[in-house]
Amino acid sequence: MDESKLAIHGGPPIRSKPLPYRKLFGKKELEAVTKVFEDSWREGVDFGFQGKYEKLYTDKFCEFQGGGFADGVSSGTAAVYLALKVLYLEPGSDVITSPVTNPGSISSIILQGMNIVVADSQPNTFLLGPDEFEAALTPNTRAAVLTHSGGYPIDMNPIVEIAESKGIKIIEDGSQAHGALYKGKRVGRFGDIAAFSTMFSKTLATGGCGGLVYTENEEYYWPIRSHADRGKPFHISDFSQRRFDEYLFPALNFNLDELSCAIGLSTLSRLQKTIDKRFEITRKIDEALDASSVVSPALKPQYDCKPSIFFHTVMVDVDKLKVSKKEFAEAVAAEGIWVNPDYREVVSEWKWLQSYLKRGTHTPNASDFRDRTFNILLNERFSDEDIEDVIASILKVESVLAKT
Numbered sequence: 001m002d003e004s005k006l007a008i009h010g011g012p013p014i015r016s017k018p019l020p021y022r023k024l025f026g027k028k029e030l031e032a033v034t035k036v037f038e039d040s041w042r043e044g045v046d047f048g049f050q051g052k053y054e055k056l057y058t059d060k061f062c063e064f065q066g067g068g069f070a071d072g073v074s075s076g077t078a079a080v081y082l083a084l085k086v087l088y089l090e091p092g093s094d095v096i097t098s099p100v101t102n103p104g105s106i107s108s109i110i111l112q113g114m115n116i117v118v119a120d121s122q123p124n125t126f127l128l129g130p131d132e133f134e135a136a137l138t139p140n141t142r143a144a145v146l147t148h149s150g151g152y153p154i155d156m157n158p159i160v161e162i163a164e165s166k167g168i169k170i171i172e173d174g175s176q177a178h179g180a181l182y183k184g185k186r187v188g189r190f191g192d193i194a195a196f197s198t199m200f201s202k203t204l205a206t207g208g209c210g211g212l213v214y215t216e217n218e219e220y221y222w223p224i225r226s227h228a229d230r231g232k233p234f235h236i237s238d239f240s241q242r243r244f245d246e247y248l249f250p251a252l253n254f255n256l257d258e259l260s261c262a263i264g265l266s267t268l269s270r271l272q273k274t275i276d277k278r279f280e281i282t283r284k285i286d287e288a289l290d291a292s293s294v295v296s297p298a299l300k301p302q303y304d305c306k307p308s309i310f311f312h313t314v315m316v317d318v319d320k321l322k323v324s325k326k327e328f329a330e331a332v333a334a335e336g337i338w339v340n341p342d343y344r345e346v347v348s349e350w351k352w353l354q355s356y357l358k359r360g361t362h363t364p365n366a367s368d369f370r371d372r373t374f375n376i377l378l379n380e381r382f383s384d385e386d387i388e389d390v391i392a393s394i395l396k397v398e399s400v401l402a403k404t
Ligand SMILES: Cc1ncc(COP(=O)(O)O)c(C=O)c1O
Pocket: 075, 076, 077, 078, 101, 102, 104, 105, 147, 173, 174, 175, 176, 197, 198, 199, 209, 210, 211
């Protein structure tokens, strides 16, 4: 068989066996949940929520962050919802959002009666920048929900400075960037409140679903706790769960259960290692891309930061190709490499959102960057051999699909 024939054309793929699956939930997580069961049998009380595992997990998370208060909640979507809820904004307020994020981040705003204003990204990134933030401001802007997309921190300081001067509250969405550093501090510590998803594909995960609300401001923390659990007055240390008459206001139940918190505690204990490993993998990929004349590293922030890689974005020199970027990336995927050829998280392009958009119906920088890049999906189990196959696939595809 002709080894150089692309898999997409019926040739043999570079990868004959699948890339290593992440197996985030391994023996340690099984032990962690088993311990929750065993504790409950020994103590003679079924496990529930708001228990000792949530306390251990959230305390550990705050230690990891370098201080603050955290509440484990049922999803990242719930976390954004709660963060916005406790800002007590007038319905109809304008809320700036990132150009590239997940629908969960956006729906939380719409469902609270706010107007979405999508800001564009800085050229050649998926990240909102200070100029784009300023351009999105309206007289009615009261808050912004800013996503550190793909694991890279936004350039927060100038944005926070503008926001503070105008009384605009900032929510950081760190769902794709747990533990990323901006100027030496973890993301989540720059705005007023931060929301994190901890669902199974995230760098920090509590199980199938999960989320976390984080703040350094205790004045937000207690309302977050109450809004996450039916209006219970958690700020009163000896309040009784049974005294429904003393609850504060109507609120839903967004609790994270003890099993999930035990899993979170376990995955959190190796989060820094996970971050370091993923960073090292992308560093090696970028270094090896020197051999490519078509694909190159995409993101090189000019400010002091260290990403917590969620996916790895690479740039394609589309002028050198005989095919579209999407076709090129699809051909790489066919070689057995995990690739997202056509990233659909550009918010302004979502059809269902159009009638809710106040401004930001077009984010040319974000769309342009998406059209010239593709995302390599990876995990911390990738070996050097796996990285070599990623590069070999790219080189094989470009040997056929690049113009000569
Ligand atoms: C940036 C961002 N925000 C919010 C969410 C929503 O989180 P969840 O799926 O846990 O509701 C996700 C991911 O799913 C995300 O990537």
